[in-house]
Amino acid sequence: MTPIHVIGGGLAGTEATWQIAQAGVPVILHEMRPVKRSPAHHSEYLSELVCSNSFGAQAADRASGLLHAELRHLDSVVIAKADAHQVPAGGALAVDRGVFSQDLTATLAKHPLIELRREEVLGIPADGIAVIATGPLTSNSLSDDLQRFTGQAYMSFFDAASPIVVGESINREVAFLASRYDRGEAAYLNCPMTQEQYLRFWTELCAAEQAELKEFERETAKFFEACLPIEEMARRGEDTMRYGPLKPVGLFDARLGDFRDSENRSKRPYAVVQL
Numbered sequence: 023m024t025p026i027h028v029i030g031g032g033l034a035g036t037e038a039t040w041q042i043a044q045a046g047v048p049v050i051l052h053e054m055r056p057v058k059r060s061p062a063h064h065s066e067y068l069s070e071l072v073c074s075n076s077f078g079a080q081a082a083d084r085a086s087g088l089l090h091a092e093l094r095h096l097d098s099v100v101i102a103k104a105d106a107h108q109v110p111a112g113g114a115l116a117v118d119r120g121v122f123s124q125d126l127t128a129t130l131a132k133h134p135l136i137e138l139r140r141e142e143v144l145g146i147p148a149d150g151i152a153v154i155a156t157g158p159l160t161s162n163s164l165s166d167d168l169q170r171f172t173g174q175a176y177m178s179f180f181d182a183a184s185p186i187v188v189g190e191s192i193n194r195e196v197a198f199l200a201s202r203y204d205r206g207e208a209a210y211l212n213c214p215m216t217q218e219q220y221l222r223f224w225t226e227l228c229a230a231e232q233a234e235l236k237e238f239e240r241e242t243a244k245f246f247e248a249c250l251p252i253e254e255m256a257r258r259g260e261d262t263m264r265y266g267p268l269k270p271v272g273l274f275d276a277r278l279g280d281f282r283d284s285e286n287r288s289k290r291p292y293a294v295v296q297l
Contacts, residue, residue, distance in 0.1 A: 023047060023048055024048075024150055024151075025047070025048040025049055025050050025137070025150075026042050026047055026048070026049045026050070026150070026151045026152070026153065027049070027050050027052065027147055027150060027151070027152040027153070028042070028049055028050070028051045028052065028152075028153045028155060029052045029143045029152060029153065029154050029155065029156055029164070030052070030053065030154065030155035030156035030157060030160075031051055031052075031053030031055070031068040031069065031138075032068075032069060032070075032155060032156075032157050033069045033100055034155040034157070035051065035053070035068075035153070035155035035156075036051075036068045036069045036099065036100060036126055036130065037098060037099060037100045038153045038155055039051045039130060039136055040098075040099040040100075040129075040130065040133075040136075041096075041097075042135075042153075043133050043135040043136045044097060046135070047135065048135045048136075048137070049135060049136055049137070050136075050137045050139055051068075051130065051136060051137070051138050051139065052139050052141060052143045053068065053138065053139070053140060054140070054141065054142040054143070054161060055140070056140065057140050057141055057142060058142045058161065060159040060161075061159065062159055063159070065120075065123065066140075067120075067123035067124055067126070067127045068123060068126050068127045068130060069100065069122070069123050069126045069127075070119075070123050071117070071119040071122070071123065073184055073249060074184055074249075075109075075116050075117050075118075075119045075122075075184075076111060076114050076115065076116040077090065077101075077104055077114070077115040077116070077117070078090075078114060078115065079113055079114055079115075080113055080114060080115045080206075081113060081205070086115075090115060099126065099129060099130075100126070103117075103122055103125050103126050103129070104117050104122065106125065107121045107122045107125065110207060110209035111206075111209050111210070112201025112202065112205055112206040112207065112208070112209045112210055113201060113202070113203075113205035113206040114206075142161055142163070142164075143161075143164055144161075144163040144164060144167070145163065145164060145167035146164075146167050146168065146171055154168070185252075187297055192211065192213065192297075196213070196214065197211050197212060197213045197214075198211075198212050198214070198275040198276070198277065199211060199212070200212055200273050200274060200275070200276070202271075202272040202273055202296075203272040204272075204274075210296045210297060211296075211297040212273050212275075212294050212295070212296050212297070213294065213295040213296075213297065214270070214275065214291030214292075214293075214294050215268075215291055215292055215293040215294065215295070216291070216292055217292040219292075220264065220268075220292050220293040221260070224256055224260055224263065227252065227253060227256045228253075228256050228257060230253070232253055250266075252267070255267075263293070264292070264293045267296070268293040268294060268295060268296075269293070269294070270290050270291045270292065270293055270294045271290075273290070273291070273294050273296070274290065275289075275291075
């Protein structure tokens with residue numbers, strides 16, 4: 023049987039490869055790392071998570087939770103490994119990103135119908151069936167061929183990278199453990215801000231030195247609206263962060279008393295950095 027080619031070993035390419043093989047069809051997965059690295063990846067493992075390690079809310083009444091359930095029903099290897107390597111995240115499905123990617127790589131590598139080729143694909147294969155799942159970090163050669171094939175101009179956007187905070191720098195006497203709306207276990211460390219602290223943070227962030235753009239990022243300034251860099255949010259207005267990732271709604275320090283008491287709820291922070 024003629025194998026199907028899957029180009030790109032991210033989440034989509036990994037899942038496509040698995041589903042094809044599970045259907046009894048041989049498949050060749052092409053992944054250019056580590057032969058050629060992208061500007062954002064750090065490892066050679068399949069399905070490396072370069073941004074958040076969260077797959078979203080798990081509750082079945084949420085869109086992401088319903089999608090999780092559908093993926094499990096369809097024997098998704100990605101969601102199976104996410105379940106296997108889950109870490110505490112309140113009501114969300116979050117994973118240990120390193121072990122998650124390593125396990126997916128090992129699982130696909132030992133499947134009898136999957137061949138993993140570490141090589142850059144320079145153009146769309148001329149013959150047979152190919153699944154192109156290279157994502158926004160597609161190599162220049164393949165991007166050029168895709169543009170030629172589709173006759174369309176490039177599409178691109180900025181995606182923010184998740185910041186890392188040194189644990190020893192957190193004042194545990196001020197921060198508190200909680201999950202938003204008290205869903206699941208109290209798995210997030212929350213750093214509350216008063217109005218004065220928030221406004222000082224916003225002012226200093228707007229004036230701070232920014233991360234230097236990579237070469238491929240300098241050509242455009244389009245942003246992925248679902249994952250904006252925090253400095254871009256700050257530029258958009260004083261309250262943008264406070265109504266976005268720093269929103270205090272649903273977060274309450276149990277040390278202040280019963281959150282169901284309306285008087286205690288009025289003590290809610292002005293903004294919260296949730297770690």
